[in-house]
Amino acid sequence: MWYVNLSNNTFISFQTSKKKQGLSSVRKPLLRYLLGSNNNFTGKIPSFICELRSLETLDLSENNFKGSIPYCLGNLKSNLSHLNLRQNNLGGSLPKHIFESLRSLDVGHNQLxxxxxxxxxxxxxxxxxxxxxxxxxxxxxxxxxxxxxxxxxxxxxxxxxxxxxxxxxxxxxxxxxxxxxxxxxxxxxxxxxxxxxxxxxPEEDHSSEKYMGDGSSxxxxxxxxxxxxxxxxxxxxxxxxxxxxxxxxxxxxxxxxxxxxxxxxxxxxxxxxxxxxxxxxxxxxxxxxxxxxxxxxxxxxxxxxxxxxxxxxxxxxxxxxxxxxxxxxxxxxxxxxxxxxxxxxxxxxxxxxxxxxxxxxxxxxxxxxETSESEEEDEEEVISWIAAAIGFVPGIVSGLTFGYILVSHKPEWFMNPFGRNNRKGRSTTTH
CATH class of the missing domain: 3.80.10.10 (Ribonuclease Inhibitor)
Known part of the structure; x- marks a missing residue:
C-alpha cells in the first residue's frame, strides 16, 4: 500500500480500537501519500507518522491538531516533498530541519x-x-x-x-x-x-500541464x-x-x-x-x-x-x-x-x-x-424640506443585509480534486 486517502470524513483519530488497530499500529515502509484533510482529528500530530520514511506527501490540513509541528518529522526530510498542515491550531515556530526535499510547504491559518x-x-x-x-x-x-x-x-x-x-x-x-x-x-x-x-x-506551454509531476496527480x-x-x-x-x-x-x-x-x-x-x-x-x-x-x-x-x-x-x-x-x-x-x-x-x-x-x-x-434668489422662493424651499422630512421618517425603518462572497466563479480548473469545499461524508479510499 503506497497511497491512503482519508480526506473529507469525520475521523477523530488514526486509531480505531485496542483489538483492531488503525493505521498508527502498522508500519508502512512503502507508503508515499497520506491524505487526511478535512476531518475532526484533534490533539497532537501522531508520532507514528515520523516512521513513514518513504512518505512524499503529507496532507493533514483542515483539522484541529494542536501543539507544535513535531520535531521528528525531520526523519522524513530525505523524501518528503509536499507538507500541508493548513487550517489547524498548531503553535510554536517553524522547525529548521524538515525542508531539505520540500517542493511545497503550507502552514497557513495556524498560530505559528x-x-x-x-x-x-x-x-x-x-x-x-x-x-x-x-x-x-x-x-x-x-x-x-x-x-x-x-x-x-x-x-x-x-x-x-x-x-x-x-x-x-x-x-x-x-x-x-x-x-x-x-x-x-x-x-x-x-x-x-x-x-x-x-x-x-516561448518554450513553455502550461495549457495542459499539471502543477506537480512524477505521478502525484x-x-x-x-x-x-x-x-x-x-x-x-x-x-x-x-x-x-x-x-x-x-x-x-x-x-x-x-x-x-x-x-x-x-x-x-x-x-x-x-x-x-x-x-x-x-x-x-x-x-x-x-x-x-x-x-x-x-x-x-x-x-x-x-x-x-x-x-x-x-x-x-x-x-x-x-x-x-x-x-x-x-x-x-x-x-x-x-x-x-x-x-x-x-x-x-x-x-x-x-x-x-x-x-x-x-x-x-x-x-x-x-x-x-442655490440659484434661487427671492425670499419667497427660499421660504417655499424650507417648507418643502420640512414636509419631505415629515413624510420620510416613517419610511426609513428598513434593514440591510450584508453578504460575504467567498467565491464568485469557480470553473472546473479551479476545483480541488478532493472536494475540500464539500464538508465531510466521503468514504475512505485506500490503494
Missing part, C-alpha cells in the same frame, strides 16, 4: 510565531511557501531570492514589518504579502528582476487569492497565474514604473497603502492584466489613457484617491461600477458620466436651489 527559518534558503527544491494567517513577526525575506525554483510566496496576514528590500525572484509568479506592516518606498526599478512575470518564454497545491474583488481558491493553476498583492500595508512614495515590465501579470492589488504621485503610464504595457486595485491610496493626476486599451481588464478599482482628469474610454471602463471611481473629486469624461450618471443628477438639482 517567531521568524521564518533562515535555513529555508538552502533548500533549492522549494517551489511553494505559504505561511498566511499566523503570528510570524519578521522582516521581508529577501534572502528567499536565492531559491531559483520558488514560484509562490504567501506571507499574508502576519506581523511582517519594515521595508521590502529589492530582491531577484527569477521564477516567482505569485506573491501575496498583504495585511502586514511593511512600509517604506519602492525604488522605480523594484520589479526589474522578476523575470518569470515578464515572460513565460493525487495532490495539488492550492491557495486563496483576492482576485477581482473577491477571495478565490486557486487549485492546479499555480504555474499559469501571475499575481502581486501588496495591499493592506504602509507603502509610501510612487508606484514603481518597472511594474510595466511584468507583461504576464494578471492580478495586481496595491490597495490600502499610502502610495502617492501618478499611476504609472507603464501599466498600459500589462496587456493580459485582468484585475487592478489601487484604491485607498493618495494617488493624484489622471488615470493613464493607455489602460483603456487593456481588453482583459475586467475589474478595476481607483476609489478613495485624489485622481482627476479624463477617465479612459473603452468597453472595460464603461462596464465598471461607479464605486470603482468614488471619492475622486476631479474625474470626468464620457466613461465616467456613463457609469456614474446618478451622481451627476444630484448636483444639478441641488444647483437649482
Amino acid at each position: 510565531v517567531g521568524k521564518l527559518p533562515r535555513s529555508l534558503n538552502r533548500f533549492s527544491t522549494l517551489e511553494v511557501l505559504n505561511v498566511e494567517s499566523n503570528k510570524i513577526n519578521d522582516t521581508f525575506p529577501f534572502w528567499l531570492g536565492s531559491l531559483r525554483k520558488l514560484r509562490v510566496l504567501v506571507l499574508r496576514s502576519n506581523a511582517f514589518h519594515g521595508p521590502i528590500h529589492q530582491a531577484s525572484f527569477p521564477q516567482l509568479r505569485i506573491i501575496d504579502i498583504s495585511h502586514n506592516h511593511f512600509d517604506g518606498t519602492l525604488p522605480s526599478n523594484y520589479f526589474s528582476k522578476w523575470t518569470a512575470m515578464s515572460s513565460l518564454g 493525487y495532490y495539488y497545491d492550492s491557495m486563496v487569492l483576492m482576485n477581482k474583488g473577491v477571495e478565490m481558491e486557486l487549485v492546479r493553476i499555480l504555474k499559469i497565474l501571475t499575481a502581486i498583492d501588496f495591499s493592506g500595508n504602509k507603502f509610501e512614495g510612487e508606484i514603481p514604473k518597472s511594474i510595466g515590465l511584468l507583461k504576464e501579470l494578471r492580478v495586481l492589488n496595491l490597495a490600502n497603502n499610502a502610495f502617492t504621485g501618478r499611476i504609472p503610464s507603464s501599466m498600459g504595457n500589462l496587456t493580459v492584466l485582468e484585475s487592478l486595485d489601487v484604491s485607498r491610496n493618495k494617488l493624484s493626476g489622471e488615470i493613464p489613457q493607455d489602460l483603456g486599451e487593456l481588453s482583459f481588464l475586467a475589474y478595476m478599482n481607483f476609489s478613495h484617491n485624489q485622481l482627476a482628469g479624463l477617465v479612459p474610454g473603452g468597453t472595460q471602463f464603461r462596464t465598471q461600477r461607479c464605486s470603482s471611481f468614488e471619492d475622486n473629486m476631479g474625474l470626468f469624461g464620457p466613461s465616467f458620466d456613463e457609469v456614474c450618471r446618478d451622481i451627476h443628477t444630484a448636483p444639478a438639482s441641488h444647483q437649482q436651489y
Whole structure:
C-alpha cells in the first residue's frame, strides 16, 4: 500500500480500537501519500507518522491538531516533498530541519510565531511557501531570492514589518504579502528582476500541464487569492497565474514604473497603502492584466489613457484617491461600477458620466436651489424640506443585509480534486 486517502470524513483519530488497530499500529515502509484533510482529528500530530520514511506527501490540513509541528518529522526530510498542515491550531515556530526535499510547504491559518527559518534558503527544491494567517513577526525575506525554483510566496496576514528590500525572484509568479506592516518606498526599478512575470518564454506551454509531476496527480497545491474583488481558491493553476498583492500595508512614495515590465501579470492589488504621485503610464504595457486595485491610496493626476486599451481588464478599482482628469474610454471602463471611481473629486469624461450618471443628477438639482434668489422662493424651499422630512421618517425603518462572497466563479480548473469545499461524508479510499 503506497497511497491512503482519508480526506473529507469525520475521523477523530488514526486509531480505531485496542483489538483492531488503525493505521498508527502498522508500519508502512512503502507508503508515499497520506491524505487526511478535512476531518475532526484533534490533539497532537501522531508520532507514528515520523516512521513513514518513504512518505512524499503529507496532507493533514483542515483539522484541529494542536501543539507544535513535531520535531521528528525531520526523519522524513530525505523524501518528503509536499507538507500541508493548513487550517489547524498548531503553535510554536517553524522547525529548521524538515525542508531539505520540500517542493511545497503550507502552514497557513495556524498560530505559528517567531521568524521564518533562515535555513529555508538552502533548500533549492522549494517551489511553494505559504505561511498566511499566523503570528510570524519578521522582516521581508529577501534572502528567499536565492531559491531559483520558488514560484509562490504567501506571507499574508502576519506581523511582517519594515521595508521590502529589492530582491531577484527569477521564477516567482505569485506573491501575496498583504495585511502586514511593511512600509517604506519602492525604488522605480523594484520589479526589474522578476523575470518569470515578464515572460513565460516561448518554450513553455502550461495549457495542459499539471502543477506537480512524477505521478502525484493525487495532490495539488492550492491557495486563496483576492482576485477581482473577491477571495478565490486557486487549485492546479499555480504555474499559469501571475499575481502581486501588496495591499493592506504602509507603502509610501510612487508606484514603481518597472511594474510595466511584468507583461504576464494578471492580478495586481496595491490597495490600502499610502502610495502617492501618478499611476504609472507603464501599466498600459500589462496587456493580459485582468484585475487592478489601487484604491485607498493618495494617488493624484489622471488615470493613464493607455489602460483603456487593456481588453482583459475586467475589474478595476481607483476609489478613495485624489485622481482627476479624463477617465479612459473603452468597453472595460464603461462596464465598471461607479464605486470603482468614488471619492475622486476631479474625474470626468464620457466613461465616467456613463457609469456614474446618478451622481451627476444630484448636483444639478441641488444647483437649482442655490440659484434661487427671492425670499419667497427660499421660504417655499424650507417648507418643502420640512414636509419631505415629515413624510420620510416613517419610511426609513428598513434593514440591510450584508453578504460575504467567498467565491464568485469557480470553473472546473479551479476545483480541488478532493472536494475540500464539500464538508465531510466521503468514504475512505485506500490503494
